[in-house]
Amino acid sequence: MQDKHVLSVFVVNHPGVLSRVSGLFSRRGFNINSLSVGETEDPEFSRITIVVEGDNYALEQITRQLAKLFDVKRVTQFKPDASVCRELLLIKVKSAPEHRSLIIEAANIFRAKTVDLGADSIIIELTGESSKIDAFIDLMRPYGILEIARTGLTALERGSKSIKNHNIDG
Amino acid sequence: MQKTGAQIVIECLLEQKVDTIFGFPGGSILNIYDALYHNRDKIRHIITAHEQGAAHAADGYARATGRTGVVIATSGPGATNLVTGIATAYMDSSPIVAITCNVTLALLGRDSFQEVDIAGITMPITKHNYIVKDVNAIAGVIREAFAIARSGRPGPVLVDITKDITAAVADYTPAKQFPEFPMPHVSEKAVAKALEMLGESKRPLIYAGGGIVSSGASEELICFASKLHSPVACSLLGLGGFPADDPLFTGMIGMHGTVASARAANECDLLIAIGTRFSDRVAGNRKKFAQKAKILHIDIDAAEIDKNVLSHHHIIGDAKQILSALIRGMPEYRHDEWLAQIDEWKQKHPLPSGKGGAGEVHPSYVLEQLYRLTGGDAIITTDVGQHQMWTAQYWKFQKPRTFITSGGLGTMGFGLGASIGAKVGCPDKKVVCISGDGSFHMNMGELTTAVMHDIPVVDIIMDNRVLGMVRQWQRLFYNKRFSCTTLDRKTDYVKLAEAFGATGFRIAKKSDVVPVLEKALACSGPVVVDCVISPDENVLPMIPPGASIDEIIHEICE
Structure with a gap:
């Protein structure tokens, strides 16, 4: 079964770490669905959130292979019901005068923000789970999508524990 | 400062x-x-x-x-x-x-x-x-x-x-303390479960790899095998980790391993893999490998667990520590019937001794005589190909760190450089590189290194004028279309050795073997021995890539 899994990878904030991590995926033949990276509360570390597609075998293998990298300090598999997952979308849509209010109305219903308004285009910003983002994109399609930028998923576990006190393959 | x-x-x-x-x-x-x-x-x-x-x-x-x-x-x-x-x-x-x-x-x-x-x-x-x-x-x-x-x-x-x-x-401040990465903690629970599995087994097989050598766990392995009364097969890199003359030893396991090891893996009810990674050259068909057995995998690298072959249980950690813990926790077992079966396989399927004519030199004879003349007390390095497999098959490795070969990458041209390093590290040991003419040509320039630094290594070239292993595959799987494997190079290895400032000898017939080896071993500087063998020798037995023991090849018809 090709399920999607969310891996949160706590790494040393060094140049080259990202290519070590992404290179591992390609050479071991595992697929990255999305990847996002940024500094953590401690500037010495970054968090890489990776959405992986694969069966349990692939998930276990890639977790253990990641954990072997010297710059990787923790790898955690996030469970969907115990974590908060979000993605950011920027979408530029054609906005003919007769469509503009319809687009803005749809954006409001999705709690998206209109961040730029031009004579014949509009940029909307939306945060949410990937399914919500997909739904909004579908909704915009009839108006004519000019450009899309998605960040890929980022995630945190619910509750007070942090990735620093997880076991490497927990 | x-x-x-x-x-x-x-x-x-x-x-x-x-x-x-x-x-x-x-x-x-x-x-x-x-x-x-x-x-x-x-x-x-x-x-x-x-x-x-x-x-x-x-x-x-x-x-x-x-x-x-x-x-x-x-x-x-x-x-x-x-x-x-x-x-x-x-x-x-x-x-x-x-x-x-x-x-x-x-x-x-x-x-x-x-x-x-x-x-x-x-x-x-x-x-x-x-x-x-x-x-x-x-x-x-x-x-x-x-x-x-x-x-x-x-x-x-x-x-x-x-x-x-x-x-x-x-x-610069001299270090007072060095960074250290401690061994993973060995889980007592995992050891306890493993001990249970040992108790349940009637037909155990230990499959030992290079981890035994790098962990320095040979003594523990000998003790564990004897207490468990279990046969031991070694991967290519595991050779030397368990003494080849021990009656429990079944020989190498894998594509060119012994029949006894292959049968044992097929028939055992518990496979204890230690410091090894179920490489495709061992497991062949992953789904059929040791299919009647429960698999207990002991390795220091967690990523090796379930990577190639799924295990029933594993212990992560240093082989030496884990084996010591198992030895402490286990009683003495007896598996006489199982070992009698293993012995029967060993006797029924000895390694082939070559089919060549009376005067022809079979590599096994060269290796046997070299073993006799050195008393087996030598570090053997190899290049990659048929000569490498013959060495793994016929040399009776008794001690760890006496066999240095490129297993995983299969690097032709590895042997001479490796023998130079081994000799520099162990100057009191005899160091012999077993090479092939194909591999030797790749990095033969290192002969100059041995001469220049006065590093007395002996390089024996199993000279068949072809790329023997590739040719063997062409014979088996490509209907004898020997594409680009017939070299017939005109290199005179004796002159070449002399040109580099080393000593060169040639073995052209069987009766040359002993006197030439004696002379070569007595030399105080680097030596090259051109050992002329038949281009049509095969490495047997052979389990074809991706196959199981059912498809083992004992003989190849010309």
């Missing part, structure tokens, strides 16, 4: 008690060679003919001694020439530290002369690597590099330093 980056590199090598390094100088690494010049009484530098030979020598040194091997090279081609050597060490978990220098920081990233991103290139073939751009970071990085190389599952680490940093000055 103020020192240049290059001096700090040397100080850090001395901290690690490094007394020998292998390498080749060049523009970017000049500062380190200058610092080396001032320390030439403390560190012996072996210059090779080619950086690849230096990397193999560092690897051979590491495998023979158990200490970390060191190789240094300049930027660009110097660094890329190390790549095969580093990959070889990586695949076989051999601890080496490679130090390269790159162009200056100001020139980096501009496709400057002899610039290459060696850290990027070696990322997938090192345990870890560094590019150092700050003189203050050098000492910490080198100390960490050594700690990483030898910790856990050992492997190569590369440190690339920009040239300007080797000239820059920083404060």
Whole structure:
């Protein structure tokens, strides 16, 4: 079964770490669905959130292979019901005068923000789970999508524990 | 204490008690060679003919001694020439530290002369690597590099330093403490469950790999096998980890392993894999390998668990510690019936002794005589191909670190460099490289290294004038279309040896074997022995790639 899994990878904030991590995926033949990276509360570390597609075998293998990298300090598999997952979308849509209010109305219903308004285009910003983002994109399609930028998923576990006190393959 | 980056590199090598390094100088690494010049009484530098030979020598040194091997090279081609050597060490978990220098920081990233991103290139073939751009970071990085190389599952680490940093000055403080990466904690629960599995088994088989050798767990393995009353099969890299003359030994396991090992794996009810990774050259058809058995996998690398073959239970940690814990917790078992069965297989399927004519030299005869003449007390290195498999099959390895071969990567041209490293590391040992004419030609330039540094290694070329192993596959799987494997090179190995300043001998017929080997072993300098064998010898038995024991080949019709 090709399920999607969310891996949160706590790494040393060094140049080259990202290519070590992404290179591992390609050479071991595992697929990255999305990847996002940024500094953590401690500037010495970054968090890489990776959405992986694969069966349990692939998930276990890639977790253990990641954990072997010297710059990787923790790898955690996030469970969907115990974590908060979000993605950011920027979408530029054609906005003919007769469509503009319809687009803005749809954006409001999705709690998206209109961040730029031009004579014949509009940029909307939306945060949410990937399914919500997909739904909004579908909704915009009839108006004519000019450009899309998605960040890929980022995630945190619910509750007070942090990735620093997880076991490497927990 | 103020020192240049290059001096700090040397100080850090001395901290690690490094007394020998292998390498080749060049523009970017000049500062380190200058610092080396001032320390030439403390560190012996072996210059090779080619950086690849230096990397193999560092690897051979590491495998023979158990200490970390060191190789240094300049930027660009110097660094890329190390790549095969580093990959070889990586695949076989051999601890080496490679130090390269790159162009200056100001020139980096501009496709400057002899610039290459060696850290990027070696990322997938090192345990870890560094590019150092700050003189203050050098000492910490080198100390960490050594700690990483030898910790856990050992492997190569590369440190690339920009040239300007080797000239820059920083404060150097001798280390009081070194970084250390402790062994993983062995779970008592996992050991307890394993002990239960041992108790339930009627037909156990121990499948031991290179982890036994790198962990130094041979004594424990002998004790464990005897207490469990279990047969022991070794992977190629496991050879020497268990004495070949022990009655419990079934021989090598895998594509060219013994029938007894293959049958035992097929019929056992518990396979205890220790420090090994179920390589495709052992497991063949992963789904059919040891299919009647429960699999207990013991390894220090958690990523090896369930990677190639699914296990029923595993213990992560150092083989020596885990075996000691198992020995403490287990009673003495007897499996007489099972061992009688194993003995029957061993007797029924001995290794073939060659079909050649009366005067023809079969490699097994050469190896047997060499074993007799050295009393088996030698370090054997090999290149890759038929001669390598014959050596693995016929040489009775008794002790760990006496067999040095490129298993995982299968690097032709490995043997001569590795034998030089092994001899430098173990000067009191006889070191013999068993080679093939194909492999020998790849890195034969290292003969000059052995001569120049007076490193008396014996290189025996199993000379069949063809690329024997590839040819064997062509014979079996390509309907004898011997595409590009019939070399028929005109090299005169005796003259070649002499031209390099070494001694050369030739074995042309069976009666030459003993007198020539005696002379070769008595030589005080490097020797090349051209041993002429038939181009049509095969390595048998053979389980074809991806196949199971049901498809084992005992004989190949011409």
